[in-house]
Amino acid sequence: MLRQLLLSDFRAEGPAAGHGWPLVQQAFPTVQLAPLSAGRGAHVLRLDVSEWNAPAFDPVAWDARVFDAGERTEWLALHLEGASREALVVAALEILTRYQCLVGRRNAASATPLFNRLLARHRSLHDLKQPQVRAEFHRAVDAWQWTLRLRPEVDLPPQAAALFHDVEQPAHGPLPLRAFDRVQPARGADRAVRLLEEAGADDATCRRVRELVTRGERPGSERDVSLLRTAGALSFFSRQSSSYFREAPPEHHRRQVARMLAHLRPEHLRWLGHLRLAPAVRGQLEVLVAAHFPVDVLA
Structure with a gap:
């Protein structure tokens, strides 16, 4: 730690x-x-x-x-x-x-034995000796940490969902985006619910996490779904964007940056100033921010 x-x-x-x-x-x-x-x-x-x-x-x-x-x-x-x-x-x-x-930031909802067990089970899924798997693990934990920075009082289901909310985060190259949208949410939801059940979570928590991972738009969930998308976008720029720019064809770069930027509202843009971006990522992001927002948050 x-x-x-x-x-x-x-x-x-x-x-x-x-x-x-x-x-x-x-x-x-x-x-x-x-x-x-x-x-x-x-x-x-x-x-x-x-x-x-x-x-x-x-x-x-x-x-x-x-x-x-x-x-x-x-x-x-x-x-x-x-x-x-x-x-x-x-x-x-x-x-x-x-x-x-x-860092392992927690709040009252995640500083519990239940969440400790969930984190241990989540880590056990990843062979950290394999570089790509290790990167995927760090990305998931990073997305969880962003939920706490964006909303310090966030309750347990969005935090748990962030660990499995990887649809927006193509980890190993430019798999077609529709394939991610179709496959990843269901797989992540099944995995999340299984581990939550093993950790001792109640049925209501498991149902809510499943809805969030699959982006179930039930009334009242919009705020949490938006939080997860924002956390995923910031995690992409902070943790994954450099690798993505190296691995994906150049024609994918602008599209992916635009997709991630679309999940940020004006009040979220200040967080981009906390990131050290690779030069190619920074250049692409500056162009798109200038086109869509009047304030240069990257200066």
């Missing part, structure tokens, strides 16, 4: 508030901001922010290093160096967002 962000220039009174650190603490309340000395006993991974900030940098380049470290320990600390002041704050927010699936 990612538990600490260690800063070389951490003062006795803490990081300078004027540089924006309260925003990082607000976005990631379970991650401790601390001086380097506080990392004793943790697995400390040193990351050079100047590399992260390089114009041509693709965040995928760091993934194996960070995830390997995160999966070897229950107490991971990231030591950031190579930048200062506002540049360090911006990078810290982007890095924590990129790797938020290692």
Whole structure:
């Protein structure tokens, strides 16, 4: 688990508030901001922010290093160096967002033995030694984490559904979109309900999760379905877009970015400013945002 962000220039009174650190603490309340000395006993991974900030940098380049470290320990600390002041704050927010699936944020609805069992069963489905399966697992957990960032008070069914709500997220290349729409929801719903039943969830919870994964538009579900679509879109841009741009034919790029962008309302666009996007993704997204929204949220 990612538990600490260690800063070389951490003062006795803490990081300078004027540089924006309260925003990082607000976005990631379970991650401790601390001086380097506080990392004793943790697995400390040193990351050079100047590399992260390089114009041509693709965040995928760091993934194996960070995830390997995160999966070897229950107490991971990231030591950031190579930048200062506002540049360090911006990078810290982007890095924590990129790797938020290692943070394991919970709320009252998911900080329960039932959800612990569900997460354990969900993880057991994935052979993390296989790179593509590992990426799929991280994407699912990332989508769950986005539901909590977007709606901190979200109850259990949307959180559980996010783990299996993968219809919008083609993980291994450009499978035709209609095939995903047709196959993935039913398969994900069956898997979710089976694991929920094994974890001890009641019938009402299982029914609601099934409806959400399959996008059942019953009265009152619209808000939760919208939340899942927004979380899936932000997860695509944050976690998957770089790989998709490498694997999918160029003619698919604009269409996929447009599909994901369509799930975001104007109030969601600020979250795009928390993401480190590969140059090709950023360029495509800037074009589409400029065409559909009057404010440049990526500046």
